Amino acid sequence: MRLERFSLRLADPLETANGPIEAREGFLVRVGGPGGDGGRAEDGDEDGNGDGPASGLGEATPLPGWTESLDDCRAALDGGNPDATTPAARHGVSLARADADARRAGERLCDRLAAEGPFDSDGVTDAVPVNATVGDGTSEETADAVRDAVDEGFDAVKVKVGAREAAADRERLRAARDAAPDAELRADANGAWDRETAEEMLDAAADLGFAYVEQPLSAENLSGLASLRGRGVGVGVDESLASHSAREVLAADAADVLVLKPMALGGPDRTLDAARAARDAGADAVVTTTIDGVVARLGALHVAAAVPDVRACGLATGSLLAEDLGPDPAPVRDGEMTVPEGPGLAGGALDSLY
Ligand SMILES: O=C(O)CCC(=O)c1ccccc1C(=O)O
Ligand SMILES: [Mg+2]
Structure with a gap:
């Protein structure tokens, strides 16, 4: 897994009852490599083959109050297999793995999610x-x-x-x-x-x-x-x-x-x-x-x-x-x-x- 820290400014702060949201900071998550395995830690390929493009892309953008802090997110990502106690970190990894799976299957992510997900219908809304x-x-x-x-x-x-x-x-x-x-x-x-x-x-x-x-x-x-x-x-x-x-x-x-x-x-x-x-x-x-x-x-x-x-x-x-x-x-x-x-x-x- 490869992590890239980012910070994105909002065009204008979004004013809410909990104060303004001014910027969003997080990590771009890359898993796998060319012919890689989607970065599954259990396959012993946590660092994603280094060179060449990744096979899946995810994003972990914690929002304190809603998720873990940025530091806790980073620590959970470094641990390799975050669980739902650090939801943004888990989101980053599970999205990257799902993207890698869908790309390997040659399918849109939504089609893959619908086919494997909890709804009986596998139709999607385009x-x-x-x-x-x-x-x-x-x-x-x-x-x-x-x-x-x-x-x-x-x-x-x-x-x-x-x-x-x-x-x-x-x-x-x-x-x-x-x-x-x-x-x-x-x-x-x-x-x-x-x-x-x-x-x-x-x-x-x-x-x-x-x-x-x-x-x-x-x-x-x-x-x-x-x-x-x-x-x-x-x-x-x-x-x-x-x-x-x-x-x-x-x-x-x-x-x-x-x-x-x-x-x-x-x-x-x-x-x-x-x-x-x-x-x-x-x-x-x-x-x-x-x-x-x-x-x-x-x-x-x-x-x-x-x-x-x-x-x-x-x-x-x-x-x-x-x-x-x-x-x-x-x-x-x-x-x-x-x-x-x-x-x-x-x-x-x-x-x-x-
Ligand atoms: O739901 C939307 O229209 C946009 C997202 C949004 O409002 C939001 C964005 C960041 C944090 C909290 C919230 C929220 O729904 O309360
Ligand atoms: Mg809301």
Whole structure:
């Protein structure tokens, strides 16, 4: 396995209830070599044959609060076989191995994931609908950003809330709806509210026809989240899935929508298992990034493509970065991202990175 440290600045900080996200740091993970074995540690080829291009590419981009720290990620990667206690490290390795497997088989990663994954159908969605992501801002800034997103062709827009007073956020939700009368709107409070504020905000979101609100209460408060359901707007969770399994969250009836981040869940395989758990429990699944580089973004796109009936996903985050690991073979067009042709993550489109 070969690791390359990177740091990617955001074009503008993404303002959230937990403060701004300004940069994303992590490791590009390369496994295997020419004719290599995909870097499986059990085959005694941990360093991936040194010369020549790698056979698989992954990305480990920890986000403290959601995953292990950068130092713990590095240590787990150096250990060679990270487990889900260091989800970003496990993501990097499992994505790289899955990419190598798919390339060896001559198949797109999504086809491989669908064939081997937990869903009975091995059909994939070639173009995944995605939501635009609008950070905290004034009502006017929010309305402008939502209008721009609709003009660019997005049918779904997610607005970050919880960074300001409830009354101000209510105005922002209204401004978003006025700017996009026909869009599917979502809000994301990142766990910022107490029970009373959450009830009030969910009722306002329901009146405005929002589809769901992500993490209206803190991650640990599964019973509180459960009690917020049924108010005319869905309850989504993502922070809760960093500390509880999908099955625990679903058993607590805590969510209508599981918002699944492969980086925080430990990789593509674990994300598909969580999506299957959601479907078995009658909940929906949405796949999103943690604002990742192009390798993890593509990985998440392939995962989303392998989830039957996936709703619009939070994968349109490439444009939030000022710089990236390489060219983007799956730009957003008309509110969708199309899975790249060719084997693995992107056929030959990422050749310069291997
Ligand atoms: O879901 C999206 O639209 C984009 C991703 C996103 O919002 C996000 C990005 C980094 C960390 C946390 C979150 C989040 O969903 O809370
Ligand atoms: Mg969220």
